[in-house]
Every structure is written in structure tokens, then in C-alpha cells.
Amino acid sequence: MNDARKDTQEQADFRQYCRDWLNANAPEPPQVRLPQTPLEIMTTEQMDYLRPWQKAAHEAGLVGADYPEDCGGGGRNDCQRIANQEMHAHGTPFFPNVIGLGMAAPTVFHHGSEELKRELLPGLLSGEDIWCQGFSEPGAGSDLASVQTFAERDGDNWVINGHKVWTSLAHFAEWMILLLRTDKSDKYNGLTYFVVPIRSALGNGVTVRPLIKITGETGFNEVIFEHLVVHDRYRLDDVGKGWQVAMTTLLHERGAGTLVTPTAGGMRNTKGESTSRAAMASALIALATKAHRNGKLASEDPVIRDKLMSLFIRQEGLRQSQRRAQVQALTDHPMRIPLQGKLLMTEIQQESAALALEIEGMASSLYLADENAPESGKWPLSYMNSFGMTIAAGTSEVQRNILGERVLGLAKSK
Amino acid sequence: MSQPNNFGFGEEEQMLADAAARYFAEQLPVDQLHKLVADNPDPHRDKHSPWAEAQWREMVELGWTQLAVPEDAGGLGMPAVGVAGLMEQAGRAAFPGPLLSTLCSTYVLAHCNGEGAVAAFEAIIEGHAITLAMTDQYGSWNAADTDVSYADGSLNGTACFVQDANRSDSFIVSARGPNGIGLYWVSKGAAGVAIACDAIVDLTRDQARVSFSDVSAVELSAQGTGQEVLDSARPALLMLLAADMVGAAEWQLQTTVEYAGTREQFGHSLGFFQAVKHPLVDLMIMIDHAKSLVYNAACALDTEPENALQFALMAQSAACDAAAYGCSRSVQYHGGIGFTWECYVHLYFKRQKHSEMWLGDGAYQREQLAQLLIEDRSIA
Numbered sequence A: 001m002n003d004a005r006k007d008t009q010e011q012a013d014f015r016q017y018c019r020d021w022l023n024a025n026a027p028e029p030p031q032v033r034l035p036q037t038p039l040e041i042m043t044t045e046q047m048d049y050l051r052p053w054q055k056a057a058h059e060a061g062l063v064g065a066d067y068p069e070d071c072g073g074g075g076r077n078d079c080q081r082i083a084n085q086e087m088h089a090h091g092t093p094f095f096p097n098v099i100g101l102g103m104a105a106p107t108v109f110h111h112g113s114e115e116l117k118r119e120l121l122p123g124l125l126s127g128e129d130i131w132c133q134g135f136s137e138p139g140a141g142s143d144l145a146s147v148q149t150f151a152e153r154d155g156d157n158w159v160i161n162g163h164k165v166w167t168s169l170a171h172f173a174e175w176m177i178l179l180l181r182t183d184k185s186d187k188y189n190g191l192t193y194f195v196v197p198i199r200s201a202l203g204n205g206v207t208v209r210p211l212i213k214i215t216g217e218t219g220f221n222e223v224i225f226e227h228l229v230v231h232d233r234y235r236l237d238d239v240g241k242g243w244q245v246a247m248t249t250l251l252h253e254r255g256a257g258t259l260v261t262p263t264a265g266g267m268r269n270t271k272g273e274s275t276s277r278a279a280m281a282s283a284l285i286a287l288a289t290k291a292h293r294n295g296k297l298a299s300e301d302p303v304i305r306d307k308l309m310s311l312f313i314r315q316e317g318l319r320q321s322q323r324r325a326q327v328q329a330l331t332d333h334p335m336r337i338p339l340q341g342k343l344l345m346t347e348i349q350q351e352s353a354a355l356a357l358e359i360e361g362m363a364s365s366l367y368l369a370d371e372n373a374p375e376s377g378k379w380p381l382s383y384m385n386s387f388g389m390t391i392a393a394g395t396s397e398v399q400r401n402i403l404g405e406r407v408l409g410l411a412k413s414k
Numbered sequence B: 001m002s003q004p005n006n007f008g009f010g011e012e013e014q015m016l017a018d019a020a021a022r023y024f025a026e027q028l029p030v031d032q033l034h035k036l037v038a039d040n041p042d043p044h045r046d047k048h049s050p051w052a053e054a055q056w057r058e059m060v061e062l063g064w065t066q067l068a069v070p071e072d073a074g075g076l077g078m079p080a081v082g083v084a085g086l087m088e089q090a091g092r093a094a095f096p097g098p099l100l101s102t103l104c105s106t107y108v109l110a111h112c113n114g115e116g117a118v119a120a121f122e123a124i125i126e127g128h129a130i131t132l133a134m135t136d137q138y139g140s141w142n143a144a145d146t147d148v149s150y151a152d153g154s155l156n157g158t159a160c161f162v163q164d165a166n167r168s169d170s171f172i173v174s175a176r177g178p179n180g181i182g183l184y185w186v187s188k189g190a191a192g193v194a195i196a197c198d199a200i201v202d203l204t205r206d207q208a209r210v211s212f213s214d215v216s217a218v219e220l221s222a223q224g225t226g227q228e229v230l231d232s233a234r235p236a237l238l239m240l241l242a243a244d245m246v247g248a249a250e251w252q253l254q255t256t257v258e259y260a261g262t263r264e265q266f267g268h269s270l271g272f273f274q275a276v277k278h279p280l281v282d283l284m285i286m287i288d289h290a291k292s293l294v295y296n297a298a299c300a301l302d303t304e305p306e307n308a309l310q311f312a313l314m315a316q317s318a319a320c321d322a323a324a325y326g327c328s329r330s331v332q333y334h335g336g337i338g339f340t341w342e343c344y345v346h347l348y349f350k351r352q353k354h355s356e357m358w359l360g361d362g363a364y365q366r367e368q369l370a371q372l373l374i375e376d377r378s379i380a
């Protein structure tokens, strides 16, 4: 309700349209168990449920609302936010093409030729083409600019050799955004950015091998390139400008970009329970009022109470800071609050899960396959998965470097 | 009711905050503050602490001390977010004067319906400073645990840990009578009032035991209603103190960041080292949380009173955490110089430690919040 207050006429109409459409068309809950986030999609059954949902939402205009129509978008003004709010409120499933929507689309949009945008964006937005991100390598993680996978020019083509790791969704992906070295003598200016069709090249220059996560799930991969030939038209921006293009990707990955990423749900798990942040806090209270600890309820234990409230306060603090970031008079440095977002969201999530384990006590030892596991083993899974979030997309340590340097103006660490 | 997106922080509020920032920068920069309040390091110095009386008088002229007095009582009736903005600046300047006490008293008076409240508001408008005398010998954070009793129109007993006792003109006293807690207004000069200064760590504050011996008092809130009045005013008190602490913590952050940017060791400025850089980032984040929660609580006071207590407890908990971390990091990262009387960080260190305790520390606020959220489950 709150969200509707400041709508423009276009937004208000669109909001109503989204509500009506969702009421009539939101998908039935799946028969298969869905993972906690799209980054752990493992099976074709999961994909076969999620892909048609994104396609339907795209056809209805709820995905890509702000992109131009000739790119497969809705050509609206600042309406993706509205669709997101309505999809979250409705508790729809999430979209499978997260990396495409969140990172590849804005990068292609800002740096691709008109021709490339028209060619790639419609399939990306509809989810027909799943995208993945080939940035990290065995030797290049936090220090991303040290990537070594090499592209050598050969007339109108480039020949790619090297090794990418942790590539989420590569096992389903048709396309990859790829950061490559084109000049070994210059760390930052020796990088060039490409979009590459990998599915069609499997077994023919591209090998995708799944990596197994700490949770036992798959979802990310290593990708090997051996003499893969790619046409120059798939280059984004100039040769040597790869680092600048990658910054556009990273800014959007960390939620600080210019284009609003289409996101839906993930708000309800397979049983239809809400997993929003506020709901998560009350879920923890509910958990504590059931779990036993040292002869009484966990919710009566002073240490648990203190930790619960600390968490609550941090969550509310984050929410209110995001609100305050919109009030210029109450902020000094414009990036001071936005740059905290990724770090805080992921650390609070991690703390929540850690506290849930503490509240569950011995029962937190029970995992997914145990019929006695509280909430089907959700919390041990969440706790392990939370480290994916504090490591990926710029580790918490790297985020603190960025905040210290860009906001507080402290000297750059090596 | 729901809150406006901008916390109700409009043009007027911004003008006031800007004016306050300018005022303190010009009239009470930290070197001058240090000269004023820290002239004598001797732990056994005179218990009477010097304060910025001239600046207090100017604030009265500027109307700042009556900002929160309701319009129908003749005051300015400014929304609480505006008052929070002023308090944040006063905290940032570590202002040594009865501004916080008087604003807190104003919010208590706003819930009193006795005859005396009208007169007390008039006194504030005329420039009087009023403070709260409601703490018992054990420093209980529940003002109902008073050691002052009321019978037959007069007060007897002692209120401890009274803030700004010497700098104020009168007291709002919480006292227990046969029919429960009532609130009474007593002039500092009234017969039977005796003030014994505490020797305190904080150089910017003033604190005393105030004893009452057969003191005749004006009733602000009748016996049996005092607790309710204090409960109603508590969100405002917590919010004001938290705003003061957020301002002071921001000073600690900026001062330490500046030092970490200039002082060099091992061929680098201190801020280059992540053992310094990352904690300063964490301090910034804690301050930002606290500040956002303060404005949320302030806005709730006027637009969403049913949630004001919950939000104020959150704000004060966050402010206490930020203050504690700001104290420890600001001294530590100044090294040896930070351990001296000469370095200004001690002024804020001492003020913040004092503030952390005045209305209950962070853990206390969280337990209060737990009672609201877990036992009452009054959560949205």
C-alpha cells in the first residue's frame, strides 16, 4: 500500500495492470523443490518450471518495462520498480535469468551497438537465452583486473584461450559476458569486454564443468576456452576499454546501477512461506518461541533475546538508511549509504541464519533429507549459502575497502 | 498512520540544522570548548564544572530552547524531526549546557495536564532551563523508582544523577505519594532544596544530588499519573539523547578519519592499513544506522505515535553501540596522543560514556524492545 503513494499516473496505471495480471496469471507452486536463489538452479525440471514463468511475465510487460520497445522492452518510464514491488507482494517465483537481467542487460544496453541490443536483449528479457558471467578465474578473484584468459585478434575474429571459474548458471547458459585480456603489458587498459555464445560452442572450443558447492548443491561451474573463435561484432565498446565496461556490470551487480533490475519473488518458498527480510525477523522470533534451550524457551534466554533484538535493529536500521539516502538534507556523501547496501544485506542475512542455528540448537544438525529437520533443513542450508553472498560480487572485505576509500577518503590499500 | 518518506525533514528543519551547525562551528569550535571545560585536568578539581552560559543565553534568544513547546502553549511547536536535527548538531559540538535537559523536560511537560505545566512552559519560553530529577540512589532507569516522597503538598528525599542541576533554574521531580507517582515542579531556589555536585568524568556535563526537605511543590501531574506521563515521554527522551550521541559519534568518526589520513607510519598514512580502515567503515555504518533510526523515531513521535517507543528503543540501542565503538576506536587510532588530555578526543569519549548510561545502555533498550516485540508481539 505504502509503495503506491508517490506513483505517477503512468506508474499507478501500470501498478493496477500488474496486479490484475498477477491475480489472473501468477504461476501455481511448483511440483519440484526450488533452490533458495536462482544461483543454485541445478536441474532441467527446475528450469522448465522457471523459464516459462519469466517468458510469460516478459510477454505481459513485467520484465524489461523500462527498456525500449525495439529491444524487447516495454518502453515505460521508471516502471520496473512497480512491477517488482507487485511481483514481490504477490509472492511469485524468482526469475531464472538473474545474471542476464541484473548484469548482462544493463551492460549490453549501455555499451553495445544498436544492432547488438536489438539482437540480444529480447531473448535475454524473455529468458529464452540464459546468460552467465565469465569474470573470475583461478588467479583473479577480488583482483579482477588481473584476469589472464586471452583473446587474440585474427582478422574479423578473436581467438579465446583460458579458464574461468565460479561461473554461475553456465550449465544452462546460451550466452556469457566475458572479460578478457587483449594486452599483457597493461593491467587495466589491456582488458576487453565481449558477449559470447557459449551453448552453441560446447564441445567446440568451450567446456563447462560443474563445481559442487559447500552445501552439496551445484550451480556454478568452471568454463574452459580452447581456441574459441568469436566474431568482432560481439565486442562491447573499444578494445582496451574492458575495465570501464566491467564497472557498469559490477555497479549493477551490487545494486547501485542506473537501470532497475527486474526481480520477482523468491519471497515464498515451496510451501508458500514468505522469506522477505521483515518476515525473516519475525520468523526467527517464532522459531525462538518454539525452540527449547536449557529447560526453557529460547525466547526467554537473555542472550538469545539480545541477539534477536540486535538483529532486528540492524535490519530496521538498514531499511531506514535506505529511506534516508533519498533525503538529500540528511546525507552528506551521496554514495555513503548506497555503497553499504550489498555488504549489509549479505552480512545481516548471514547473522540471521547463524542465529537461527543457535536457536534451533541440536535440531540444526538435521539437513535437507531428514524428515525431522525443522523447516526442511532450511537454516543450515541458508547459513552455508550466506557465505556465497558475502564472497560473490565483491567480498565483504573488498566492500569495506571501497567504503573506506571512496566515502571516507582513506588511502587505497594494495 | 504512516510516515512521510522524507521523515518530515523539510526546508524549515534543514534551515535550523544548518544554522545550528554554523552557530556551533563559529561560537564553540572544539579548541574553544576545550579551553572552556578542560582547563583543569586535576581529578580532584572543583566539582562545579564550567559551561557555555553565554551561548545558552544566545540560544534562548534564537528561540531554540522553546522549539518543542507546543504552539498552543505559546511555543514554536516544531515537529520532533526538527528538534532532532538541532540536537544532533549540539551533540556534534559536545555542547556544555542545559539544552538536552530542557528539551527533555519540554516533552515531559507536554504530557502533563496539571495547572503547573502551563506555567512551566511559560518559564521555558522566558528562557529558563528545566531539568528532570527522577533517578534514585542506584541510578535506576525506571523513573518510578524514585527516592523522593510526596505528602501533604511537600517533597522529601533525594534525587540522584540529576543532569544540569546547577545549570538549570528548576526541576521536574518524580515523587511517590500514598496514591502513586506524581510529578512536581520545584524552583532551584525554593526553601529546602540543596544541591550537592557530583565529581564526574564527563567535562561537558553537570550532575548533582538534589535533596528536598519539606519543599513545597507545584503539581504537574497528579499522584498515580506520573508513571504514565513518563512512559509517554520516554520515546522523545530516548530520541533526543540518541540524536546527541549520533552527532558526537560523527565527530569522533570524522576526527579519526582525518588523523588516519595525515599521520604516517611504515611509509603509509594510517588509513591505508585495513586494521584501521575497516573498523572506521564499521563505525560509519553504525552511525548511519543510528542516525536513520533517530529520524525514524522522531518522525514517528508526530505521525505514528503508536510505534514511537519501539523505534526510539531501536534508535537508542543503535546510538549506544555507535557511541561505544566510536569511543574505543577514536582513542585507539590516535595512538599515544589519543591517550593525552591535550587531544580533543577525550572530550567526546567522556561525553559519550556518560550518555550511554543516562537513560539505559544498549542492552537495556534491547531487553525493553524484546518485551514489546516478543511478549506483546505488537510488531507490524
Ligand SMILES: Cc1cc2nc3c(=O)[nH]c(=O)nc-3n(C[C@H](O)[C@H](O)[C@H](O)COP(=O)(O)OP(=O)(O)OC[C@H]3O[C@@H](n4cnc5c(N)ncnc54)[C@H](O)[C@@H]3O)c2cc1C
Binding pocket: A039, A132, A133, A134, A135, A136, A140, A141, A142, A143, A165, A166, A167, A168, A169, A220, A387, A388, A389, A391, A392, A393, A394, A395, A396, A397, A398, A401, A413, A414, B274
Ligand atoms: C556463490 C558464488 C557465485 C559466484 N558466481 C560467479 C559468477 O557467476 N561469475 C564470476 O565471474 N564469478 C563468480 N563468483 C566468484 C566471485 O566473484 C569471487 O569468488 C570473488 O570475487 C572473490 O574472489 P576469490 O574467490 O578469488 O577470493 P580471493 O580474492 O582470493 O579472496 C580470498 C579472501 O581474501 C580476502 N581479500 C582478497 N583481497 C583482499 C584485499 N585487497 N583486502 C582484504 N581482503 C582481501 C577476500 O575478502 C577473501 O576473504 C561467484 C562466487 C560465489 C561464492
